[in-house]
Amino acid sequence: MSKNGYPTNDPELRSWIESANNPAGDFPIQNLPMGVFSKTGSEDPPRVCVAIGDQALDLSECWSAGLFAGTPVESENVFETSALNEFLAMGHSAWSSVRQRVSTLLRHDTPTLRDDAELRATALNPIADITLHMPVRIGDYTDFYASIHHATNVGSMFRPDNPLLPNYKRLPVGYHGRASSVIVSGEPVRRPHGQLRPDESAEPVFGPSRLLDYEFEMGFFTGPGNEIGERISMDEAMSRIFGMVIVNDWSARDVQKWEYQPLGPFNAKNFATSISPWVVSLDALSPFMEAPKPRGPEDPPVLDYLKPVGESAIAIRLETLIQSKQMRERGMDPMILSRGDFRDMYWTIDQMLTHHTSTGCNMRPGDMLASGTVSGAAEDSRGCMLELTWRGSRPIRLPTGEERKFLEDGDVVVMRAYCERDGAARIGFGECRGEIVPAK
């Protein structure tokens, strides 16, 4: 166990599932992200699974075979269900027990499942043969704005004299998002209509957004929450978070620009938000956690209720890629647009959760909080097209010769995230993918 009480990441540990032992893979035995799946084409109701190499382990089948005896889930099959919420409600010690049990089952020297051909046949499914669903029934979704590079870049476009507002370094600025339209990777994203004012000297019009964008964010799911009127402190926050996913906060910039004053982004964001299907636990991420960077001399001190208490900055590497329709037709791979690092955020996930509940706002198991666009200091680490093309003034050239200021119909945006360092197995998130389909 690490000092956080999390199972360690022992890079030497191997699984009897050979595909999990690929050092470049996303899903080694040290990861064990959870998802919700059904067999493609099957009418069976969805169930909870764990990714291991190129396989999905059906935890409901494992439960039925008695493999969770002696763990906190023993008395009820919380995996025979279409969302992780019940399991999330059980809290950190249950999460860790289940993780430990699954890890034991899958390690190279545990024969229980390895040598039981019949059980293997029902419990293991090639990921290529399954459909992954929304892993969580999201109660509320909140979006933050925690990258100071993103906030400064966007602010300098809209308020050149005053890019960063005075509250920015004092609290993690956030807003409530739309939960109903959070969708899982792979679902298409329809170009939204909206009210726009492309010509500021003319009347606004209603029509398809012309400035469609993505935003690369990381999201996290809460487990046991707090009663209304109670708070979650920095000391408690990390243990209340189950795990993380990639979030693509699709944004209609022209809708946003016209609507957002004075109450914030609304229709510009609520048409779709995509998430990756595998939830990577904080337990799996713990070897990549470190203390937040000390604030610089130009930064104000952090108020006590948000003071860092441990290792909650997480070194997650991010990549965004694009593939136009023409690229697909010509057999070209997606092209990298940017690479970022989640460590560059000004605010950490425990600060977001603590600030959010500081009013007594209640969290429920399965609420999702997202970080806001992850942008770094470097130009090629900017997490959205608005920043990368600087509002369309520096178009991106695709390998086909096409240019992009914003997204076009048929464009596929692919986001990937992973943790890597010497002495630890790679922990990957898989991908979050979405194709823009034309407005109706």
Place this chain on the structure above:
Amino acid sequence: MSKNGYPTNDPELRSWIESANNPAGDFPIQNLPMGVFSKTGSEDPPRVCVAIGDQALDLSECWSAGLFAGTPVESENVFETSALNEFLAMGHSAWSSVRQRVSTLLRHDTPTLRDDAELRATALNPIADITLHMPVRIGDYTDFYASIHHATNVGSMFRPDNPLLPNYKRLPVGYHGRASSVIVSGEPVRRPHGQLRPDESAEPVFGPSRLLDYEFEMGFFTGPGNEIGERISMDEAMSRIFGMVIVNDWSARDVQKWEYQPLGPFNAKNFATSISPWVVSLDALSPFMEAPKPRGPEDPPVLDYLKPVGESAIAIRLETLIQSKQMRERGMDPMILSRGDFRDMYWTIDQMLTHHTSTGCNMRPGDMLASGTVSGAAEDSRGCMLELTWRGSRPIRLPTGEERKFLEDGDVVVMRAYCERDGAARIGFGECRGEIVPAK
């Protein structure tokens, strides 16, 4: 049936439940609002009921007695449940059938229930003896800003030169709210902590909000929604709305002022939102609907997708009252703070729903949309203390001699709403009540 296809409000129709025939009552046979209740002190699970006079009619018992035979709910008891969501999902023709059936059961000349003492004993409960719960499991909660008087007043405090932003008359400005902390009337509201900057020349601090306020709004619940990527048009919008409640959007003005730029209100609003427990159907409200007032010559035209198509302005009268702890101790009744009219809103509920879904944002049965503070042109029709006391500069004197700039601990805020006009029975909402309890 009225021209909308709604049952008419026949003021002559009487119920065999005598308390329903009081012309000053909220719940005559013409109203029939729905709620979710349990008998106070009982361990029985909550069920759906209808208010009639001073009684609550248990629809689950009625269903079990076969009283819904021949209606769309015949095959499944959607009332033996703790929320209206299933019933909301059934749509307008089911709502109208059930309303018609309940109306028939309760009219003076229908003996079925009237003359069945045994069934009456199980199906009718005095409202005084029941506990009312949250009527709906709210998926997403959205808050608008649809009173031009409120927007102008608040805007002129914060931006004296530019009170009303250019988008205001073009689209119903709104923002996503927090669903988890929507609570039912009667639940206490704990004064929130938050980050504040009371002295703008000094550092921000963290502590209990000092400028706690209420906002009188009206909310409405959606029934069958739209798939993601689809839209709800003005022609369809009214039929997708089941009914309305009173909403108190409690607000911490000091938190709001410091946090709200650039992404809008967040922690200032997410600690609690109270709603009245009885959902009054649009069917019951239809006699009080009228065409929206034509826009004035100074107003820009409405874009086509938001053009009014019928009678969707609703003449609902609103009252806010306050009762301090001292007033209660001295046996004084709550004091009226303001009286408003929902007809004064610049945007109507069908415009809110249509605009919200215009991007393809999906609505689910039980999503709640609220209007924003209902303020009229007159000073005594302002729907929050921020406006009534003009940011605390004109304190309100209570009958005890106490003064209020904002809410103090122990204050109870009571909101009432009703529709009244000649030739129609009064349709009331009951009340939405909440007491401020001290910060922890």
